Amino acid sequence: MTGPAPAPRSPTRRRPRRPEWAGRNYTLLTASAVVTNLGTHGALIAAAFAVLDSGGDGGDVGLVAAARTLPLVLFTLIGGAIADRLPRHRVMVAANALNCVSQAAFAALVLMGEPQLWQMMLLTGLCGTGQAFFNPAAEGMLISSVHGEQAGRAFALFRLAMHGAGIGGAALGGVLIAGFGPGWVLAVDAAAFAVAGALRAFLDVSHVPRRANGGGLLADLRDGWREFAGRTWLWSITAQFAVVNAVVGAAEAVYGPLVAEESLGGAGPWGLALAAFGAGTIGGALLMTRWKPRRMLFVGTVCVFPLALPSAALAVPLPFGGLAAVMFVSGVAIEVFGVVWMTALHQEVPEEKLSRVSAYDWFSSTAMLPLSTALAGPTEQLFGLEKSLWGCAVLVVLVTALVLFVPDVRNLTRRTRQVAGHKIESTPPVSAAAPGT
Template sequence: MASLREASAAPLFISRVISSTSVGIGQVALAWGVMGMGYGARELSLVVACSTFPALLILCGGVIGDRFRRHHVLMGAELLACLAWLALGAAFTMERAPLPLLCSLAGLSGVAAAIFMPTVRGIIADLLEGGQRRAGNALVSQTEALGHLIGFVSAGAVVTLAGPASAAAVRGTLCGISAVLLSRLMTHRPGRTRSGPIRELREGWREFTGRPWVWIMTLHYTVITAALVCYMKIVGPLYTENGHGGALAWGVIGAAQPLGALAGAVIGVRWRPAHLVPVTVLLPMSVSIPMLLMGGEAPWPAIAAAALVPGAAQAVYYVFWTTALQDEIPHAALVRVNSWNLVTGYVLMPVTVLLSGPLVVGFGLQPIVVTAAVAAIAVTALTLLVLWVLSRARSIAGAGEDPAPVPIRASEVTAG
């Protein structure tokens, strides 16, 4: 918590609470805003897919984040999100807004997210020294979790009592406040570069592929992300809307994960597991627990309780992973490596969302969510096997290089 007293970083943490609160509100507002106009699963899939499709621009966001002052990049992304969500709020006041309009505005919010995501993962390296980064990353995770918690809890009530239009307007307003807070930060001015964007992307790609632990874990999390998107974006809202508690229940379920993350971030700072590789790989698999319960048609309070576990596990994973990248990747290429890491996970998001609606219509909610859970479990087992084989092969070859997703230092092994 001492990081909160760092004047150089405190506005970031406050901004993350406010902006993350808006994310939770926006997710519920978008789903119920579309469904409230009489659109079904297919149309909901299309609109949500349009909000995720710009994730393909994450690579551009990586180049921007390494070329300009990083707090300026975050400010611009928040202002763009502010405009998009205020416009969505206006659209939700219509009796039945045209689907192309909803798709376009959702896509604009996705562009803002594509610029924001890789840069926010690297900004702690600008604001805090190496010894403070682990705690700083944990506090970023905690403040985001606190914001998501507030957002999801309040979203159900706002959508139920005031409607999706008001919820979307709140999302846009909070993004604007976040941009003002980010303007108080001071980040490094990048050195001038004469290389073009394509060459810069290639340099980031070399840093990304030159470390097997980075791309192996990235492929693993790609499948986890696809399963989570299916569950969070499509199946979950449809499940609760069809006789399992409605918007209020989905708000509580969504809030359970960030509630667990509040504790998980503390664990991530203090925990030094002796077997860091398998622990880090296993953490994201916990997302399958609430999915399997939903597949068994469990009551929504049970699903909400189960969602605490992946919430905590994801926060620990974030601290391990983000700190490792900030410590091991050159500062000048950090955001580009983050962009390569993120884009592989998000590139399947539009396809996943587009397919989820029709698949739910064709096969039903329960078979689809169970399949997503099984995919998360299977890819985790495969990743553990690949890392073990790679470790054995290098050991035999005498290379002595550790393929762990988080580099292990002697002091950490002793502490563990």
Template sequence: MRITKTEVPAGSRFGPLAHRNFRRFYIGHSVSLLGTGMERVAVAFAVLSVGGSPADLGLVIAGGVTVNILCLLAGGVVADRFGRRWVMLVSDTTRFLAQGTFATLVLIGHAPVWAMFLLHAVQNIGTGFFTPAMAGLTPSIVPTAQLQRANVLIGVAKDIGVVAGPALAGLIVVATSPGIALAIDAATYLASVVAIALVKIPPYVKRATRSPLGDLREGFTTWRSQTWIWLISVTFALFNGLLYAPFLVLGPIVSERDLGGGDSWGLILAALGAGSILVAPVLMRWSPSRPVVVIVLAQGVWALPVLCLAVPMPLPLTAAAAAAGGASLAVFNAIWTTLLQSRVDNELIARVSSFDAVCSYSLSPVGLVAAAAVAEVTGTGAVLWAATLWQALSAALLLVLPAVRRVKA
């Protein structure tokens, strides 16, 4: 059963931040997300600083991504069996210890690539367990009427971390060393541990279950039985593999070749993050009557930035389209997360969210590799045009399906 707090009216002008438990969690999680934004830059320079090759760096990063995805399903089962708060505490403690050890090895000058691979993998194991647990915790510390606002605020914190984290890590690496940047990242996980420890929720009541495998099967059955859930999960997987991956891989190439150099790609990515942040005030007040229709339309908007790269359009227009794409992702994430949390039984939400995440990101690694390989044969323009047409067509087809149109707020 979902637990709602009544310490402040749902319509308070302070929104979910008026609730002490969410406020404590949000402060610590925001600090942690800033550290996560720093991580990719810090890890890259750490590997290179000890003489690692680009292939070594790819191995370290790919290993982390792989174990993260593999742990999501187990994370959903564990969170629903034993309580989301404790899983998040253990996960962030694990991330703190792994990243702290990584930082220490780099600082003392004894960081072999195998150790960095192992520690980065352990850190991502923690992330794999943390993510589905958080999907189940939020509805327990925020009233149902405030769920979308809470998810918008979490999205804003994530976007700020994505934009500010790499820049901050770059400054720290230049001024000090990659080890210091990693140590700061580790400290942000400790801040999250303290914040989650201060969150107070009623004791978690473990319901009778057959086995962990039975729990996993129950989560899959629930995910599969709701057409609108698996349909959007599969659609987002195709979005990541067929459109977002080419955007990330080929965007820098087009920027360097046609838009004035590498700095233009930085501007496009900054516009992407800015669009996500700027749409937040609208999402704090807007609750669409047909949420799945809005989600599909938001995905369709992403045809614009990819089209701008395919043509290619002038940089200001491309940046504006990227901002629209960032805003559409924020709309998608806020509404989709809220819809799952409000429509799926709270006892199942971590498992259902884990199946959604695994499906949604399953094609990303393949897409990142395939985009570059196909572009070498057909050219970047052909790949980007195909991605644009696919996105526009898929959105149009989804809008005619009853499973999409019948879901109402």
């Protein structure tokens, strides 16, 4: 004799599954990037106005900005080699700790009284040193955290979250500077680095292939150089951005605050203008979650031309509404470039060499920043603010046009098939393979 039939189970609500590529590392990297961007975008504005509030001029603002970028030139290559040799998350956490301490000391100096120029240069230099070790490790970690045909979408969503935080950070930073002074914004940035470092401590690096024994730091640097120099599209675009980043960095770090002080009403409107740029990057990231251009580097390079627009708008100068619109358009355009660039690195560069190649990318792209920001003040005094800004715009257009003559930039295409995380070429790659690959 059988017993009563069991009661039917009530239906259970299934939790929505995350996309396959949105694993633990991707989630932690995105969350920590949001935290740091909330602090850093406001802190960059705060540093410039801390110099101006202490009695400095445009030349002093340029020297402090140069002190932040000089370590990127000096230490980025070493940072990339170390990031491929040590667990990447440990390098990232150590760099965040240095950023936290340096920004906290900078905030304390500003809040307690008038900081000296050499003190501000020293502390921003320490912050830049942290970034030099952080950037190659972080880029290698992010690119290796996703796989498959959805890599481009994953990078777009990451950058969407990152730039969304940047909007809030720039807008909130400008408001806080106007209301309470730059010291508190620097303190918030220090706290953000502490929180982000704690999140990054939980990253998993077990998927990274073990390094073979033998070879030292110089051997790693030579290996990374072969990977970098063997790809024409890679070194030509990074050479382009050595100039683009130099002039755009000078315009944003030095000339923008000066125009804001003279014509826009100070830190608040300038912070909102930078927030408009951030809004544009969100629009570009949203676009790239759907759009997968086949000739990705050609499309990305064309989208660099609008980076000349903000310098031109500041040279006029346009009123706040016009400047905000220009910043938005340039934000959309550069975000298209950013996503296709990360996709190209993901597709073309072996995982175990990503940080070393990224280091050469970062080094080349930032090599001229210290010089350009240091010379921005003297250039403005020699030629005037308007002519200096028009010169920035012309240089962006010129070097971007030159890169379009490189065949690999015009012709490198997106691969469409990937199996089990391994690249399967549907069409032969255009770029030449680096020796040893």
